[in-house]
Amino acid sequence: MRxxxxxxxxxxxxxxxxxxxxxIFILSFFIGTGIFKLIFANExxxxxxxxxxxxxxxxxxxxxxxxYFIIQCGVNAKQENAQxxxxxxxxxxxxxxxxxxxxxxxxxxxxxxxxxxxxxKLIKSNSIDLSRTTISLxxxxxxxxxxxxxxxxxxxxxxxxSTKDVKDIQTxxxxxxxxxxxxxxxxxNNYAVLKEFMAYTSKFPxxxxxxYIKNLNLFLYNELKKIx
Numbered sequence: 001m002r003x004x005x006x007x008x009x010x011x012x013x014x015x016x017x018x019x020x021x022x023x024i025f026i027l028s029f030f031i032g033t034g035i036f037k038l039i040f041a042n043e044x045x046x047x048x049x050x051x052x053x054x055x056x057x058x059x060x061x062x063x064x065x066x067x068y069f070i071i072q073c074g075v076n077a078k079q080e081n082a083q084x085x086x087x088x089x090x091x092x093x094x095x096x097x098x099x100x101x102x103x104x105x106x107x108x109x110x111x112x113x114x115x116x117x118x119x120x121k122l123i124k125s126n127s128i129d130l131s132r133t134t135i136s137l138x139x140x141x142x143x144x145x146x147x148x149x150x151x152x153x154x155x156x157x158x159x160x161x162s163t164k165d166v167k168d169i170q171t172x173x174x175x176x177x178x179x180x181x182x183x184x185x186x187x188x189n190n191y192a193v194l195k196e197f198m199a200y201t202s203k204f205p206x207x208x209x210x211x212y213i214k215n216l217n218l219f220l221y222n223e224l225k226k227i228x
Contacts, residue, residue: 064140066148069116070133070221071108082106092122094162094213110220135224143188146181150197154216161210168209175204189228196223
């Protein structure tokens with residue numbers, strides 16, 4: 001009788017080998033996945049951190065700047081066309097016309113950043129187009145800060161005079177307040193503008209009424225265009 005000889009040791013070794021390969025493969029997969037997630041999670045954190053930093057810097061810049069807008073509603077070569085638009089705007093504000101060269105610009109007015117959206121909505125609701133010029137003042141600059149205070153005072157006067165129940169405003173306290181503003185460095189780029197504001201305020205009549213709004217608006221318009 002012949003016997004068949006089996007190599008049992010070899011079979012066992014093969015099983016052990018394949019089992020080790022499978023275990024190594026599984027471990028490699030999970031380790032690799034963990035490292036992948038760790039790397040890209042860190043990258044995501046860096047991107048998010050960078051984005052937040054950029055947004056914070058942008059907000060800081062915005063907080064250090066006061067913005068005013070000159071709202072313009074048309075430019076016409078013919079004065080009668082400008083007057084027609086002026087009449088239409090007069091029902092919703094205190095517009096005025098500025099002649100520059102051969103053209104007549106119809107200006108709705110000067111507004112601060114807080115009131116701009118309301119003014120824009122009002123103008124567009126009357127089917128009137130508009131454009132705006134942005135004037136920025138650095139709140140960290142002493143000269144710009146004093147100019148901003150005067151502009152805000154002028155806008156407050158205009159808003160009060162535009163109220164139906166207000167006929168006129170006494171100006172003594174405003175003129176006195178303006179004289180007591182902080183002294184600033186004369187070498188400042190906008191020092192001349194500040195002096196013009198102060199000089200104009202000192203010449204206010206003792207009492208101003210609604211007819212003075214146009215003068216204030218026109219002066220504001222001309223001075224804001226000079227700001228550097």
